[in-house]
Amino acid sequence: MKRVYPNKDFCIGCHICELACLTAHSKSKDLILAYTVERGQNGVASSKHVHEGGATCVALSCRHCDEPSCVAACISGALQKDPESGRTIYDREKCVGCWSCLMACPFGAIARHPLEQKIVKCDLCFDRPGGPACVAACPNKALKQEER
Template identity: 45%
Template sequence: MKVVYPREQWCVACNLCEVACMTEHSKTKDPLKAYRTEKPRPVSRTRVEYRPPLAISIMCRHCAEAECVEACKNGSLTRNEVTGRIELDQDKCLGCWMCIMACPYGAIGQVTRPVGQEERRVANKCDLCPDREVPACVSACPNRALVFEDRG
């Protein structure tokens, strides 16, 4: 299946993947409003590690045998048998962080999510942008340091 792979040798640490991810997963899909006015502020699901001269953007790899799915307490994380994608149901998530503990890539983060009147801290991970043909981070990367590929 196609997932996003980082190509470390070309990552220039511009953080635009993070901005694109945050924007794509915002209500307004506008970077300015996503950052300035949306409450709670959306959080990028990819993260740029930066140790000059090295940089790399890392997000969920949608593992065939996903350790996050195996660790999830209540089935909020599941593998979609049709697409192969690892899907997170944020409305169901208990915020127990078992997935964060289990993910060997450190690719699951946290986000505050409004549910009715309350705000819950829930897990947050790459969903490969279901509304887009190519994930936002890949489209935003100016140097092809992120590619959307099927490597078998």
């Protein structure tokens, strides 16, 4: 299964991946509307988060682990491993906002939704032609979607 991997040696902390993710998951698919309107009113959020520490930056998101600890920690069944695609799938309707998955993820790749008692996690832009928006938008190729 292809996953998105960050390369901290090429990340410059521009946060363009976050904006691409936000836009891809918005209703409008327009950067300005997604950022200025939908983010505040509808709680559209990026599942990609750039972490900066000194001169080092890295963009993190769900790794869709082979044996995800978030799935094991999920008390409601909102997180499941899809045996066909290999993706770790999130069903927001089942989520009870207990944050167990957030604490269990070894990569810190799951975040709280900004407006609801839910989580935000990468879905690999499964319905987007061309793959993940973050990978396509990264100007330095610090994000790659590949098999490992």
